[in-house]
Amino acid sequence: MEEEETYLEFYLDQCTAQDEVVPPRSPPFSPVTSYDVYIPNPSNPEMAFSSHLKDKETSGDFSSVDLSFLPDELTQENKDETVNGSKDEVEKTCKTQSHQSQLPLPKEQDIDLGLNGSGLSSSQSHLHPDDADSVQPSPEKPTSDPLPLASVASMKPMTPVSECSGIVPQLQNIVSTVNLACKLDLKKIALHAKNAEYNPKRFAAVIMRIREPRTTALIFSSGKMVCTGAKSEEQSRLAARKYARVVQKLGFPARFLDFKIQNMVGSCDVRFPIRLEGLVLTHQQFSSYEPELFPGLIYRMVKPRIVLLIFVSGKVVLTGAKERSEIYEAFENIYPILKGFKKA
Amino acid sequence: MPGGRRCPDCDSTELVEDSHYSQSQLVCSDCGCVITEGVLTTTFADEGHLREVTYSQSTGENEQVSRSQQRRCLRRVRDLCRVLQLPSTFEDTAVAYYQQAYRHSGIRAARLQKKEVLVGCCVLITCRQHNWPLTMGTICTLIYADLDVFSGTYMQIVKLLGLDVPSLCLADLVKTYCSSFRLFQASPSVPAKYVEDKEKMLSRTLQLVELANETWLVTGRHPLPVITAATFLAWQSLQPSGRLTCSLARFCKLANVDLPYPATSRLQELLAVLLQMAEQLAWLQILKLNKRSVVKHIGDLLQHRHTLVRKAFRDGTAEMEACEREVQGQRQGEEEVGDSSLDLPVRKRPASPALLLPPCMLKPPKQLRPTPPVCTVTGDENISDSEIEQYLRTPEEVRDFQRAQAAGQAAKSLPNPL
Secondary structure (H helix, E strand, C coil), rough: HHHHHHHHHHHHHHHHHHHHHHHCCCCCHHHHHHHHHHCCCCHHHHHHHHHHCCCCCHHHHHHCCCCCCCHHHHHHHHHHHHHCCHHHHHHHHHHHHHHHHCCCCCCHHHHHHHHHHHHHHHHCCCCCHHHHHHCCCCCCCCCCCCCEHHHHHHCCCCCCCCCCCCCCEEEEEEEEEEECCCCCCCHHHHHHHHCCCCCCCCCEEEEEECCCEEEEEEEEECEEEEEEEEEHHHHHHHHHHHHHHHHEEEEEEECEEEEEEEEEEEEEEEECCHHHHHHHCCCCCCECCCCCCCCCCEEEEEECCCCEEECCCCCEEEEEEECCCHCCCCCCCHHHHCCCCCCC | CCCCCCCCCCCCEEHHHHHHHEEEEEEEECCCEEEEEECCCCHHHHHHCCCCCCHHHHHHHHHHHHHHHHHHHHHHHHHHHHCCCCCHHHHHHHHHHHHHCCCCCCHHCCCCCHHHHHHHHHHHHHHCCCCCCCCCHHHHHHHCCHHHHHHHHHHHHHHHHHCCEEEEECCHHHHHHHHCCCCCCCCCCHHHHHCCCCHHHHHHHHHHHHHHHCCCCCCCCHHHHHHHHHHHHHHHHHHHHHHHHCCHHHHHHHCCCCCCCCHHHHHHHHHHHCCCCCCCCCHHHHCCCCHHHHHHHHHHHCCCCCCHHHEEEEHHHHHHHHHHCCCCCHHHHHHHHHHHHHHCCCCCCCCCCCCEHHHHHHHHHCCCCCCCCCCCCCCCCCCCCHHEEEEEEEEHHHHHHHHHHHHHHHHHHCCCCC
C-alpha cells in the first residue's frame, strides 16, 4: 500500500507540474514517459483495478501480467472500491493506461489527451468521463475506442476546456430596449434634434442616430426605445443612455428603466467548405436548407436556443441570443458537427 | 302550428314558428306579436349549461365563410395537382396537408393571398416527400405568386406543421428538365444538325451535373441554372463541329426554355473545372485547350472524371490549414521551387493543382474593415454635455428649419405650372 501511495504522489506532482505546460496540441504522452523513471515496478496493482473497471476487456496485455505476488486482501479491497469509484482508483487507472500505451498516438487524439492532461491535474476530485475514456486507448488499437468506465460515468463532469475550436465568434449587432417612462412629442424631437428623422406616414417613430458608439435608435411616442447597431452589451447600454440624455435635454422627463438586451448577433469563419446537403441529411430535425430560396442552411439549435446560418464557404452567423455565452456555447456545439463534414 | 295557443294581443290562432337569425320564435301571423322565444344558442351542450354564446358564434358567420373558402382552396389544390399531372395519391396527401394547416388559427385568419399561396406550398411539400422534382419557380408561375411571398408562407407552414421536407432530388430534376427541351425532333425552328438523341443527352447531362456537384458548384446555389449549363455543354459536346457556334442564349431559345440568369456564370465555372481536368490528361495537355476547344473533349473527360478530379484538385481544406500555419512569402517560395523542378514542358500547367473549393472561397478575400480596437466600455461612463449638445439644434437653426419646412410645404401645395 505504501508503494502505491508514493507512486500516486509522484504522479500527482507530475500532473500539477504539467498543468501549465501542456498546450492543447502537445504530444500527449510527455508526462507519461517521465513516469517510467518514477515507477520502476510496472504498475501491476493498477492493472488489476483497470481490469475490473473496464467493461470490454482489452485482453492482450493484462492477461499476461503475473499478479501472484499480490496479497489477497489487496485485490478484494480494490474490487469494493471500484464500485464506489473513488478518485484514487480512477487516477491510478489512468496512470496505468497512460503507462501502458507508450506508442505515440495519432494526431486526432492530441486534443482529447491534451484535455485529459489538464483535466486530471486541474481537478483531482472530478474526472471528465470523456477524458478518462480517451486516455485508455488500448495499445492494439491506436484509434481511441472509448471504453465505458462504469465508475467514472457516475462522476460529475468538469467544465469542458474551451480551446476546442480556437475560434471565437465576433459580436456584430446588439438590439436592446429601454423604457424612458414619459410620453414624447415626436414632432418636437424631430424639430430640435439634428440626428433625428421622422416620417409619420412611413413609420410611427423617430429614427435617431449617434456617432459614438455608432448606433441607431427608434424612439416611440409612448416613451419606449429600441437601440440597435452596438457591437457589445456595454456599448449598447452606453448608447441607450446617450439617447435618453438627448431626449432629456430636449425637455422631457426621461428616465432609464428596464434596459434589456433583446438580441445578439455574432459571426465567425470556420475556414473550410461545408457540404450543406450532407448536413441537412444528418441533422434533418434541426436544419432547413432550401437552395432555391437562400444559399445558407438555417440550423435551429435547441440548447441553447440559437439560430445559425451556415454557408458553404464556412462562414457562420449566430443569432437569437440574449447572452454572449449562448453564442459561444452554440458555436462550440456546432463546430464538431461542421468538422465532421470537412473531408466529405 | 302548435295547437291550443292563442295570441295574447289579437287572440288569433294563426301562430307561426319562425326563426329570427338562429333564434326560434313563435309569432302571430296576424299582428306580428312574438309569443315565445327560443334560446339564442347554437349547441345543445351550450343550452344545457346555460352558457353565453356570442353573436358571431351564433350566426355561424365565421365558420361558413371559412368553410367555403377552405372548400374553394381545396378545389384549387386538386386542380393544381391535375394540371401538374401528378398521381392521384398526391392529391389526397396535398388536400390533407391543407386541411391540417387550416386548423391553425393563424392560417384561418390570414389574407386570401396567403391562403392561395398555401395551395402551392401543400402541393410542393407533397411532391418533395415523394421525390417528385418540382421547383418553386414552376409552382409560383402556376399560382401567379411572388417567390418572396411563397418562400415566407412555405417556411412558415413547414415550421407550423413540423414537417420533414427532403431536398430536391437533383437526378430526377435533370431528367424532367432536360425532357422539356424541344431538341429531340426536327422542326422549322430547330435545324437538323441541332437535333439530338434524348437518352445520350440525358446521360451526359447527368454526368456533368454530378461533376458540378462534386466540385462545389451546386452547394448553396439554385439547382436549375447548373442543369441548364450542363445540358448546353452536353448538347454541344455530342456534336461539337456544328454546335460550337451556338451560344447559350440561342440554345435556350431554340429549345423553347427560359434562360435563367445565373446559367452563364455556372457555364463558365463548369468550363473552368473541365479545363483543370484536361490538364491532367497527357494527350490534352499538348493541345493547350481553352474554354471553347475543351468542349470537344468533354466525352473523354467525363469518362475518366473520378480519377481526373482527384488528380486535378488537391483537398482545399488541407490547403487552408497549411496556409494558416505558413507565412505567405515562404509559401510562394516553395511554389516557385516546385515549378522549376517539374519536368513537364507545358507552361500552362500551374505549379500546384488547383484547390477544390467552392467558387466563393476561391475569390480573393474582401478587404475586411479593420476591426476597431477593443475599447473597454463599461456602459456606465460619464456622458459629457457637449457630446449631447452636438446633436441638438440651436434656436436659430430651429427657426431656419421651420421656415424651410413651411416653404417646402407651400411649394408642394402650389399647382404645377403646365
